[in-house]
Amino acid sequence: xxxxxxxxxxxxxxxxxxxxxxxxxxxxxxxxxxxxxxxxxxxxxxxxxxxxxxxxxxxxxxxxxxxxxxxxxxxxxxxxxxxxxxxxxxxxxxxxxxxxxxxxxxxxxx
Amino acid sequence: xxxxxxxxxxxxxxxxxxxxxxxxxxxxxxxxxxxxxxxxxxxxxxxxxxxxxxxxxxxxxxxxxxxxxxxxxxxxxxxxxxxxxxxxxxxxxxxxxxxxxxxxxxxxxxxxxx
Numbered sequence: 001x002x003x004x005x006x007x008x009x010x011x012x013x014x015x016x017x018x019x020x021x022x023x024x025x026x027x028x029x030x031x032x033x034x035x036x037x038x039x040x041x042x043x044x045x046x047x048x049x050x051x052x053x054x055x056x057x058x059x060x061x062x063x064x065x066x067x068x069x070x071x072x073x074x075x076x077x078x079x080x081x082x083x084x085x086x087x088x089x090x091x092x093x094x095x096x097x098x099x100x101x102x103x104x105x106x107x108x109x110x
Numbered sequence: 111x112x113x114x115x116x117x118x119x120x121x122x123x124x125x126x127x128x129x130x131x132x133x134x135x136x137x138x139x140x141x142x143x144x145x146x147x148x149x150x151x152x153x154x155x156x157x158x159x160x161x162x163x164x165x166x167x168x169x170x171x172x173x174x175x176x177x178x179x180x181x182x183x184x185x186x187x188x189x190x191x192x193x194x195x196x197x198x199x200x201x202x203x204x205x206x207x208x209x210x211x212x213x214x215x216x217x218x219x220x221x222x223x224x
Contacts, residue, residue, distance in 0.1 A: 030210050041199060041218060043153075048212035086152060096205070097143065097166060098213060100152040 002027045002091040006101035013077050013108050021072040021104045023087030031090035032063050033098065034072050038083045046072070046085075077108045112137065114216035115184075116202050122222045123192050131187040131219045135204030142185045143213060144177060147199040159185060189221075197223045 003026040013019055023032075034046040047054050047061040049070065054061055058077075063070040074081055084105050088098040115134040123129050135142050141160055145153040155169040159179040170177065174192075179185040189196055199220050203213040 031212070033212055035215070041220070043201060043215040043218070045212065045214060050210070088153070096141065096158055097155040097169070098145075098153075098203075099155070100145075102152050 002029070002089060002099050004087060004089055004099050004101040006085075006087055006104050008104060009102065010105045011107070013106065015078060015108055015110055017077050017108075018073070018075045019077060019106070021074070021085055021087075021106075023070045023072070023089075023101055025068050025070075025087075025089050027068070028092040029065065029068075029089040030092050031098070032070055033088045034061055034070070035086045035088065036081075036083050037086060037103075043086075074106075077106075079108045079110065082106055082108050114202055114204050114214050116200075116216035116219050118219060119217065120220045120222070122224060124224045125193060126191050129189040129192050129196070129221055131189075131200050131202075131221070132184045133187070133202030133204075133216060134184040135202075136214055139204035139206050139214070141205045141207065142179050143203040143205075144185075144187050145201045145203065147201065147218070149198070153201060156187075192221075192223050194223050197221060 005024045007022045036044045049061045049063045051065045058075045060073045084103040086103045087101045144156040147153045157170045157177045158166040174190045176188045199218045201218045203215045205211045205213045
């Protein structure tokens, strides 16, 4: 099956700092999604981005499908950004299941 | 426009009991997926269903676990004779089509086995 690797595994930022999270995947994909799992365990949909670039407020994401990676940018981080960020992909030619990476755990401090 | 609804949010069972987890997909969505998240891990796919059909159950344990998505009513994930290792968060997702569409997730059911 497809392999999904995220880096870094852990990240500590001061409030106001910017960061880039990376997701590498080992095969062609139909679907790529970024999620934020907050400290209460809820999974928040951030982006559906199988290719190209999207922006939503302080967050933006870019997927370069031909090179099999995606980046999530967080600018002017806030304490509410803390949690775990997951990248999930649907391998091309498979029946829709998402394969999740192991996540990046982000802690934003004052 | 309600999102994916899962209930209960928390479920406590003793070893050997049955656990039934429910999921109502978003309005207009006919594809349902179940995922399991063990503590400190990512989510792992379990099963993909459409109305009255199991499409892919490659991630489901062979014993004690079953899933259904009847013509009427929510999708049900059923775990029989629960064991401590079944303690996890179980997430349901739905999508409009089977591919090239985002999956929308519910808030999950936290299952604890005493």
